[in-house]
Each structure stands twice: as C-alpha cells, then as structure tokens.
Amino acid sequence: MITVNADGKIMVRRCLVTLRPFRIFVLGIGFFTLCFLMTSLGGQFSAKRLGDSPFTIRTEVMGALESRGVLRRMSDMLEMLMKRMDILARLENSTDFHKGDEARFPLDRFQPAAGLMERIQAIAQNVSDIAIKVDQILRNSLLNGKVVEGRRDQCEVPRDPKYPDCAGKVEWMRARWTSDPCYAFFGVDGTECSFLIYLSEVEWFCPPLPWRNRTAALPSPPSLPRVQAAFQSDLARLLELIGTGKESLSFMKKRIRHLAQQWLRAARRLEQKLKGRQRDQKHILIHIGFLTEESGDVFSPRVLKGGPLGEMVQWADILAALFLLGHSLRVTVSLKELQSHLGVPPGRGNCPLTNPLPFDLIYTDYHGLQQMKQHMGLSFKKYRCRVRVIDTFGTEPAYNHEEYATLRGYRTNWGYWNLQPTQFMTMFPHTPDNSFMGFVSEELNKTERQFIKSNKVSSMAVVYGKEASIWKVQGKEKFLAILNKYMEIHGTVYYETQRPPEVPAFVKNHGLLPQHEFQQLLRKAKLFIGFGFPYEGPAPLEAIANGCVFLQARFNPPHSSLNHEFFRGKPTSREVSSQHPYAEDFIGKPHVWTVDYNNSEEFEAAIKTIVRTQVDPYLPYEYTCEGMLERIHAYIQHQDFCTTSSPLPPKAKSPAMQSPPSPLALSPNATHLVWSPSASRDPHAWPPVDSLQVWVSETRHACTETCRRRGLVCEPTFFRFLNKKEVFLQLSITCDSTEYEMNHLYPAVAENVHECYLQKEPLLFSCAGYNTKYRRLCPCRDYRKGQVALCRDCL
DSSP states (O other), X not given: OXXXXXXXXXXXXHHHHHHHHHHHHXXXXXXXXXXXXXXXXXXXXXXXXXXXXGGGHHHHHHHHHHHHHHHHHHHHHHHHXXXXXXXXXXXXXXXXXXXXXXXXSOGGGTTHHHHHHHHHHHHHHHHHHHHHHHHHHHHHHHHHHHHHHHHHHHOOOOOOTTOTTHHHHHHHHHHHGGGOHHHHHTTOOSSHHHHHXXXXXXXXXXXXXXXXXXXXSOOOOOOOOOOBOOOOOOOHHHHHHHOSSSHHHHHHHHHHHHTHHHHHHHHHHHHHHHTXXXXXXXXXXXXXXXXXXXXXXXXXXXXXXXXXXXXXXXXXXXXXXXXXXXXXXXXXXXXXHHHHHHTOOSSSSOSOOSSXXXXXXXXXXXXXXXXXXXXXXHHHHHHGGGEEEEOSSOXXXXXXXXXXXXXXXXXXXXXXXXXXXXXXXXXXXXXXTSEEOOOOOOOOOHHHHHHHHHHOEEEEEEEEOSSGGGGGOTTHHHHHHHHHHHSEEEEOOOOSSSOOTTSOTTSEEOOSOOHHHHHHHHHHEEEEEEOSOSOSOSHHHHHHHTTOEEEEEEEEEEEOTTTOGGGTTSSOOOOEEESOHHIIIIXXXXXXXXXXXXXXXXXXXXXXXXXXXXXXXXXXXXGSHHHHHHHHHHHHHHOOSSSOOOOOOOOOOSTTSOOOOOOEEEOTTSSSEEEOTTSOOOTTOSSOGGGEEEEEOOTTOOHHHHHHTTTOEEOGGGHHHHOSHHHHHHTTOOOSEEEEEOOTTOSEEETTTTEEEEESOGGGOOSSOOOTTOEEEEEEEOOBTTBTTSOTTOO
C-alpha cells in the first residue's frame, strides 16, 4: 500500500479542480486577443466604411496606441501564468503520490498539463510577436497621420464661382456642426477639411478637394434591370404588408377582403383592355402619416365609435389598386419604419440620406410629407418629385408656392410645399389643378339590383351622420318634422349606454352598424339625407349606388375658408355650394337633390317628388374598381415630375428674347383655339395635345367653370402653350402692353385698359381663381365618359 503526503493530496485536488477551468480561461484569452486585433486593426486593411475618411486617422491612431499597451499587458499576464504552472510542475515532481500503477490518482490524469504549458508558451510568444508587428504598423500610421494632418491644416475654402454658397456653408458648419450628430456620422470632426469633404461629397455646396482619393468613395450601386409589372390575383400578400396593431388597419383590411372579388374582376378586365402593354414595375413606399403615433393618430381610436372613415376608405383602395397593378410595395404607419426604409442617418434630420432613395414613388399625406421633410435633409428637395400627396380637399397653386403665398396672404399651415400641383391627389375631382385619386364604391350585380328595386320602402329615410355632434345642426327640428310627415326616419348614431339626446325621439336609431348591415339598411331605404356635414364623404355615393336618393342642403352663401371655420386654414379658396358638390355637379337629379333647408316649401316639395320618383342604383364609372385601376395606371405610366423641363418660354422682357411661334390655330367657328394641324406633336406628351381647346373666361368665372360650361375640364399642363403674346393676337385681344408677372390668374387680359399679362412662375399656373378685373386664358380638354381625370385618348 502506498502512502501519500497529506499536502500532496490537497495540491492534487486543487490541480484537478483548477486545470480544466484554466484551459477554458486560456482559450478565452486567445479568443479575446483575436477579436481585439480584428477590431483595432481591421480598419488598416479593410475597405472604407460609410463615414470613414482621412481626417479620422487621428482618432484611430490614438486608439491603436492604447491597443499596443493592452497587447503588452496581455503578453505579461500570459508569461505570469506560465511561471505559475512551472511552480505547479515542480511541486508535482517533489511528491511521490504518482508512483506505482496502484496510485489512487493515476499519472495520466495530469499528462494534459504538459501540453497546456506548451500551448500557453506558444500563445505568449504569438502575442509578443503581434505586439512587435503592431508597433511597426502604428509607427507607419503616425507618420502618415502627420502628412494628412498637414493637409488638413492647409485646407482653405475654395473660391469657385460654380459653388457660390460654399463659403457661407463652411461658416455655418464652423458654428453649428455639433448641432446634429449626423454630421459626425458622416465624418465631420470640427476641422476645415472635414467641413469641405462633407460639403463636397455628402452635400454639393463645395467643389471636391484635389488631394482626396476619389476612387475610395463608395460607387453608386448599378441600376437594376426593370422588371415588368404583372397583374396580381391574390390579395393575401397585401394584407400581410398592411400589418396589424391598429383598429384603422383592421378596418382597411376588412374593406379589402370585402371588395376582393370586385377588385380581381376589375383587374382582369383592365388587363384585357391593355392587351399585354409593357408596364415597368415601380418600387413604391406607402407612408400613411396620419396614422403614426407622432401625428397623434386621432382616427384609430374612433373607428369603432362612429369617427370619420373616409380617409381610411381611400387608403385601403389605393393600396389594393397599386398592389393589383403589380407594383412592389412597402407600407409604413410609424416614423421609425419610415426612417429605416428611407435610409435616414442618425441625428436630427439635417443630413441627406445615406444611400440613393430606393423607391420610384412615395404615396403619403400632409403629415407624412412633414415627417419626410424633417428627417431627409437636403434629400427631400432632391427626391420630392417622387412624392404623391393624398389630399382630401385639394391644394391650389396660390397656396402651394411658398414665396407667392407669403407675399399675397395665401400661406396656411398646410400649403407652401412648392410641389407640382398635380402631385396632390384628391378624393373628388373638384380641383383640376390637382390629380383626382378617388376611391371605390361597391358595385351591384343584376340580381342585387333587381332585389333592391323590388324591396325598396318608399317611406323610409336614413340620416347621414354617425356622430351625435352632427345632429346639433341648427333648425333640424323644423325640416325633420316635415320629413317625418312622409317618411320613417332612421339613424345610425354611435352610443355606449344611453341614447344620444341630440337624436329626436321619433328617429329610430340603430346605433353604429357594421358596414354590411349599413349597406342592407341603404338597400331598403328610399332617401339618404344629409345635415350639411361631413363634407364630401364616401357615404352619399354608397347610398346612390344602393338605389337611394341623396338629399342635401344648398349653402347660400357658399362655404369657404373666408366664412367657415372648417375650411379655415385649408390650402384652397374653393367655394362649396353644398355638402357634396361632386354629387350635385356630376350626378344631379333624379339621384341627387340640392335644396334650401331654410325654405320649408321647397324642402317639402322635394320630399313629395322624391317619394313618387323611381330611381335605379347608380355608380359613376370613375368610382368603380376598374375606373380607379385605370386612372392610377395612367398616372403611374405618364406622370413624371422629375424629368419635366420648365414649361415657360424665355422670359421675354426685351424684343431680342422671342418665344417660339404659337402651335395653336383658330377653330373653324372662330370661337376658340385648337392645336394646329400643321404643328408638330410630341408622341410622349400627356395628355395628348390634340385634346386641347383654348377659351377666354368671363370676368367672374375661373377656368374651372369656363371649361365645365362647355362640357370640358380645365387641364393645367396645357397652360405652357397659352403663355405667349401671340395667343392674345390669335384671339383678337388687343394688348397695348404685355408683362410677365407672378400671379395665379395669369395669363389674362384686363380688357378695360388693354393690358395683357403672362405667367412668370410655372408653379402658379392655376385653373382656380377669378377676379372681376380679368378675363383669363383657359386650357380645356375633353374627357372619357365617366372618367373626368382622363382625356379620350389618355389611356
């Protein structure tokens, strides 16, 4: 039996407990060393990353000097560990507990210690060698740094007439470069050279520095080959893109599901109509700004409480149309997602985007437009031509032009964006200066139409208004009492526990109904009556499509921003003569009756006639799924605000500056001008110039009214052909003088003094507006039946 020293037993146990964790510790030291070297030295050998520049070398060198000290300390620590292992080995040799094969702890349990010692020695030697190499690299870096430092100290602001703003921008950077972390993100460190590099390579206010290695800059990514858009037949992917988490999003998805079959049938019909025409697939970002938390999102909490749904109806239909047309979509309802998709650098939004904008088009609203401007820096100005703004009530050119709006008193909280007016897209075609986007209403098949005709209750009326506040209208008791003599009145006013006191006792209130139950109620009712608010919503069209007559109040005087709180601050001077001008002007009797509610005789006579009148369900083509698909397809294919050249001829303030001859000719009946048969035509012009007619307005009529009275629509893109002195002569208008000025009513003539005026600023070409002093030159065009947004040959 072999005896073992007690101290030896203790030492052996300690070694057994210590050696295995020690191996892990040594491996950890080695891994940490490798990671540290990759972090510290990676920049010396790898390609430049975003934000790297020669003027950051000082920071890197200082960090690397510290790295050299760390490497030396690591080497010393490993050597100390090796010495301690030597002590353990000597202690092991001084004991006899390992003698004999019968030993309780056989020797082969400790043989790995020798190999571990060799590994530690190798690691220590490698770290020592690396420290020497790092020292050599850092010495070279310091020498190079001195050269770059010298260049940095020698940077001067260039005096280049091609870059007149350079000096001012450098001065601003000296004082404010720390105001936004995005400047440091792009490499600005407070030196003159860093300012100039940023202002020449990230922004474009200064010329490039001659000593900069231009090949080191990141190359622009190659443009990908265009993919052809293909009509889609499955809306499930779109529902995934819309996301979850908000009642408003749930409402939009329910609407898309409900109309899915109508959308798919319409897409197939349009596909046949286009006959395989080539269409480029667009990358489109849809940012619904009013649903973001940063804008307050007042709509989502009210979806289930009778709140306004018009905007969400329109957005749901826009999403469905863009998706079915085969375009690649991204949908955001948060500021964080917007920043991520755009490539916004960290900071407060003063710097441009980190990469070229990856989207061909961006559909947003006024809230989203403001968010983009706050976070895109100079890139907003560069890419704003790709934006389409969904704008319910429209934005007139006088409010859109920042300088003009400020000088002439048209500035509001929502205008002054300096966009092309047709970039704003409205819910109804009330503003020809803007593009008509619209929405869709449900179409009925033959069976449904016949069922409605046979089941209508001629003595049943439904009131337009889901919120109790709408029922507070003054004088409602008087006209509702008249209506109650002939019809049973139904309401759909939201309430939680008690009946709203604003709703009279003789009204049968169903509470807030789901959409399909509301549709069933409309299919039974004969009359859908409005109280004057809300303005221009989708419900009247839904009622008319379900066979109802829509009765609304005439406003005298018309409501506008001058006399009504609701319109105050909106970027339009449009005068609204009724609750729903589109229904009044584009549909009319027998489907729409507009009367003076304050005139009891007129109101009662209208009710009696409506009860006796048989009407069929009616839906304008432009509010069908096919009509909306057709319209959006045409916009995407033909509207290009990024490459359009200025529509103005040279500003002919002197006889030497003459504009090209007019391409217009007098019509055969000599009442207006048309495109001359001998004039050249641009095959890519849209709308086609053959649809143009030039008419002279009366003094109290805007061009919108002038064209409408002739069965035409005003087309603002044609103003550039009218903005010539020769056009006045062709129309036999005498001009004692002709001036270019900024005025949204020009071109026009003041006939009493024979003064003619041409437009100086193309963004101010406007179909809207009139002045009793002027007769305006108005560009009109024809339009497709049921599709006022498109001319006859526009598709």
